[in-house]
Amino acid sequence: MIDDKSYPCSVLLIDDEPFAEDFIAHCLEGCSDVALRYASQSERVVELAIEVDATVVLVDLRMPGADGFDVIRLLRQHRDTEHVPVILLSSEEDAEIKARAFASGANDYLVKWPDGRELAARVRYHSGAYIARKQRDEAFVSLRRSQEELAASQSALHQAQKMEAIGQLTGGVAHDFNNVLQIIGGNLQLLKLLGGVSDSARTRIDIALAGVERGARLSAHLLAFARRQPLQAVVVNPAAVLRDMDEMMRRVLGPRAVIVTDIEEQLWSTTVDPSQLNNVILNLAINARDAMADGGTLTIRAANVPVGSPMLSELASGDYVMVEVADTGCGMPQAVLQRAFEPFFTTKPTGQGTGLGLSMAYGFVKQSGGEIQLKSEPGAGTSVKIFLQRSASEPEDAEDHVQTPLFGGLETILVVEDEEDVRTSTVELLSALGYQVFEAEDAAHAVELIDSGARIDLVFSDVIMPGKLSSLELSEVVRTKLPSAQLLFTSGYAEGVLAHEGKLDAKVNLLQKPYNADVLSARIRHLLRRRKPAAVTSH
Numbered sequence: 001m002i003d004d005k006s007y008p009c010s011v012l013l014i015d016d017e018p019f020a021e022d023f024i025a026h027c028l029e030g031c032s033d034v035a036l037r038y039a040s041q042s043e044r045v046v047e048l049a050i051e052v053d054a055t056v057v058l059v060d061l062r063m064p065g066a067d068g069f070d071v072i073r074l075l076r077q078h079r080d081t082e083h084v085p086v087i088l089l090s091s092e093e094d095a096e097i098k099a100r101a102f103a104s105g106a107n108d109y110l111v112k113w114p115d116g117r118e119l120a121a122r123v124r125y126h127s128g129a130y131i132a133r134k135q136r137d138e139a140f141v142s143l144r145r146s147q148e149e150l151a152a153s154q155s156a157l158h159q160a161q162k163m164e165a166i167g168q169l170t171g172g173v174a175h176d177f178n179n180v181l182q183i184i185g186g187n188l189q190l191l192k193l194l195g196g197v198s199d200s201a202r203t204r205i206d207i208a209l210a211g212v213e214r215g216a217r218l219s220a221h222l223l224a225f226a227r228r229q230p231l232q233a234v235v236v237n238p239a240a241v242l243r244d245m246d247e248m249m250r251r252v253l254g255p256r257a258v259i260v261t262d263i264e265e266q267l268w269s270t271t272v273d274p275s276q277l278n279n280v281i282l283n284l285a286i287n288a289r290d291a292m293a294d295g296g297t298l299t300i301r302a303a304n305v306p307v308g309s310p311m312l313s314e315l316a317s318g319d320y321v322m323v324e325v326a327d328t329g330c331g332m333p334q335a336v337l338q339r340a341f342e343p344f345f346t347t348k349p350t351g352q353g354t355g356l357g358l359s360m361a362y363g364f365v366k367q368s369g370g371e372i373q374l375k376s377e378p379g380a381g382t383s384v385k386i387f388l389q390r391s392a393s394e395p396e397d398a399e400d401h402v403q404t405p406l407f408g409g410l411e412t413i414l415v416v417e418d419e420e421d422v423r424t425s426t427v428e429l430l431s432a433l434g435y436q437v438f439e440a441e442d443a444a445h446a447v448e449l450i451d452s453g454a455r456i457d458l459v460f461s462d463v464i465m466p467g468k469l470s471s472l473e474l475s476e477v478v479r480t481k482l483p484s485a486q487l488l489f490t491s492g493y494a495e496g497v498l499a500h501e502g503k504l505d506a507k508v509n510l511l512q513k514p515y516n517a518d519v520l521s522a523r524i525r526h527l528l529r530r531r532k533p534a535a536v537t538s539h
């Protein structure tokens with residue numbers, strides 16, 4: 001049975017006789033679910049059927065101009081009316097004509113003038129069938145759409161899981177690799193420092209040290225992808241970072257590329273490691289340059305993206321700042337696009353690309369709590385958008401880490417490191433620089449030393465160490481028992497111990513492994529200079 005409310009019938013009557021309208025209206029009188037619209041111009045049937053959203057068309061068979069058969073043909077030809085049921089009204093009770101009518105697509109045939117009850121029943125029957133068909137088609141389309149959405153989200157999940165697994169593996173390898181580099185680099189530096197080496201040996205040491213540095217860059221990229229690079233996030237305005245890069249961008253892109261910069265005024269701030277952001281943008285610009293061998297335009301855009309913007313995924317909450325690097329280069333085919341973020345995926349010839357640029361960008365943005373979107377089409381260029389969470393605070397003035405050449409001091413340093421080879425080379429390096437050095441293999445031994453009353457000006461400690469006491473607990477002991485001492489951490493990667501969601505507390509002093517003698521001595525001197533007056537030292 002047809003429910004009056006949910007299945008309203010919209011009847012379109014086409015007849016050259018205006019009398020027909022009165023008759024049909026009379027037949028349908030009292031049918032509150034049926035609306036009737038009459039027209040005499042049969043040529044306009046498609047337009048009218050769409051206008052009244054007809055659920056059934058009643059049409060006279062014999063008319064001047066377009067007749068009943070023509071009306072059926074017109075309706076069936078149009079996408080929006082091809083399935084609208086048609087009831088032919090005819091004065092001829094002729095089997096031949098009836099058969100022809102059904103063959104040409106009529107749904108029903110009534111001889112004029114039918115009984116009102118029969119007419120109403122047939123109108124309802126055909127309308128109901130038509131509406132049911134429409135609902136089925138709509139359900140089918142929506143089912144197909146949700147199946148496509150499901151497939152897309154499954155493939156996104158699969159991709160994310162793959163990246164996560166590669167990330168875990170990469171992070172582990174890079175961590176161990178950093179310790180190995182630290183041992184090699186530390187001992188090479190020590191060799192140089194201790195003297196007594198010939199010029200040619202010194203040259204070889206320098207070559208070996210350059211190799212260590214290359215290894216360190218590689219492992220820094222791997223850590224970045226694994227979201228484990230120690231980030232020193234501060235509040236910055238990306239506009240300032242981009243402006244500082246202007247000159248460098250022009251040099252990277254060369255004279256053949258046009259650079260367009262579009263930075264929104266009053267750009268919001270974000271909390272991010274500025275030097276890493278710089279690095280990421282530089283990598284994106286290099287990719288753009290490589291994609292625009294014959295010249296083109298590089299657009300650097302920065303804009304505020306308020307909460308709820310369609311640019312952001314549904315998961316994103318809050319306001320974001322967007323930095324986009326877009327080029328008009330060769331673009332990427334689908335197969336490259338899908339794998340572009342994977343570490344070591346490159347289409348460049350050997351020696352020209354390591355395939356770490358985009359993977360590093362991906363890891364950095366994720367670790368910084370942001371989103372990265374990559375869009376590209378062959379021949380239509382590439383756009384990489386980075387979304388970083390808006391920060392409520394104002395940018396801080398960055399503290400200048402002035403790099404100074406190797407120099408030491410007379411203070412006392414406690415080195416806490418579980419890897420013996422790393423510890424030994426560091427201790428010897430610091431001793432060679434003139435410092436008095438204590439060493440401890442873990443946090444518990446370090447505390448024992450502190451408790452014994454040794455005078456210590458600076459504690460240089462690894463972050464991840466075995467043992468009951470964590471490096472964080474050690475830092476508490478240092479704070480309470482050696483209030484005037486400085487604390488410098490070192491790590492192969494940022495673990496949860498010091499980091500909040502992968503970001504280091506701005507107050508934490510961290511030296512990334514592998515470090516070289518220059519950087520270590522400069523950081524130590526810098527911290528010792530900041531030391532509070534030693535009023536409460538425990539002797």
Ligand SMILES: Nc1ncnc2c1ncn2[C@@H]1O[C@H](COP(=O)(O)OP(=O)(O)OP(=O)(O)O)[C@@H](O)[C@H]1O
Nearest residue numbers: 287288291331346347348353354355356357358382
């Ligand atoms: N802007 C771009 N236009 C076209 N293709 C690009 C673009 N950026 C990246 N690609 C493609 O993605 C691949 C991976 O990029 P990614 O930056 O990770 O590595 P790479 O540039 O090959 O090497 P590396 O950055 O380590 O020197 C590239 O080899 C290239 O095929």
Ligand SMILES: [Mg+2]
Nearest residue numbers: 283287357358
């Ligand atoms: Mg690259």
